[in-house]
Amino acid sequence: MGRYIAKRLLNLLPVILGITLLVFAFLHLIPGDPALTMLGDRATPQQVEALRERMGLNQPLPLQYFKFLWDLIRLDFGTSIITGVPIAEEIRIRWPATFELSVAAMLVASILGIPAGVLAAVRKNSFVDNLTMSGSLLGVSLPVYWLGLLLIYLFAVNLNWLPPSGRLSIDAGFSFKPITGFYVLDALLRFDFKALQDVLKHLILPALTLGTIPLAILARITRSAMLEVLSQDYIRTARAKGLLERWVIFKHALKNALLPVVTIIGLQFGTLLGGAILTETIFSWPGIGSWIYEGILNRDYPVVQGGVVFVAVAFVLINLIVDLSYALLDPRIQYQ
Secondary structure, rough: HHHHHHHHHHHHHHHHHHHHHHHHHHHHHHOHHHHHHHHHOOOOOHHHHHHHHHOOOOOOHHOOOOOOOOOOOOOOOEEEEOOOOEEHHHHHHHHHHHHHHHHHHHHHHHHHHHHHHHHHHHHOOHHHHHHHHHHHHHHHHHHHHHHHHHHHHHHHHHHOOOOOOOOHHHHHHHOOOOOOOOOOHHHHHHOOOOHHHHHHHHHHHHHHHHHHHHHHHHHHHHHHHHHHHHHHHHHHHHHOOOHHHHHHHHHHHHHHHHHHHHHHHHHHHHHHOOHHHHHHOOOOOOOHHHHHHHHHOOOOHHHHHHHHHHHHHHHHHHHHHHHHHHHHOOOOOOOO
């Protein structure tokens, strides 16, 4: 297992190197001058050139790229051009918000999507199956921004059950002191159940909005995997032996259908870790996605480069964890 992990980590190095090259190249192809963006249209050519020299933008692109790569090797993500805040500090502040929202969204998707897919497979071609698949198609098709605004209008404006935006209420924010940046965990560590309730209330609407598409995908994938497993000979044998149907479904069928489901969960979770720009914008969620988007608009090279590389590394590590989990789900899989 150790040799396999080391081999996979070595194989990830060319992937990460390619990502850094693509990010650097695409960012420099965007029209505009970041120095002019910082100084404004009234800046003189001398001021713009002085700032370009200070930022190293007047150097050849290959030299800029190798400097960027060398800084990454030293875990130096640079400093934001616009705010002057180190990128590592920005990531430390914003990453917990994105991670917390992604975990909540995947919990919603898994808790609702997997049982829906199992039920649809067991009741194949029934009304329940048609309703589940129609709902999953609707979930994939609904625009996230429209669904988010609809949920805010219904539950926050009309019913006043849930807060419309943010991670914490203003009054609760004065007394709540984060430890790790993961507000749910911090509230539990401080035994502050009032703050925990407030954090969970703020998390419900964005998690429902963000989890809609993964939920629909999981339902469809689970149904397909279950239908394939339910047609196998060992399932007919289990039923012929007189085992309870629920034991056949959950012990024999679902366990063997989990590999593609786990793969989709890993891919979707890795995607969500990149930051959901629309969801974070609608709910004023201070995460990675909205931060990188602002960096693109402002031509803030260090923010975009550092943020995207960090997200890419997180994504490939999540995929590695998913690969390793296969051996736990299926004893026939062994890593040599």
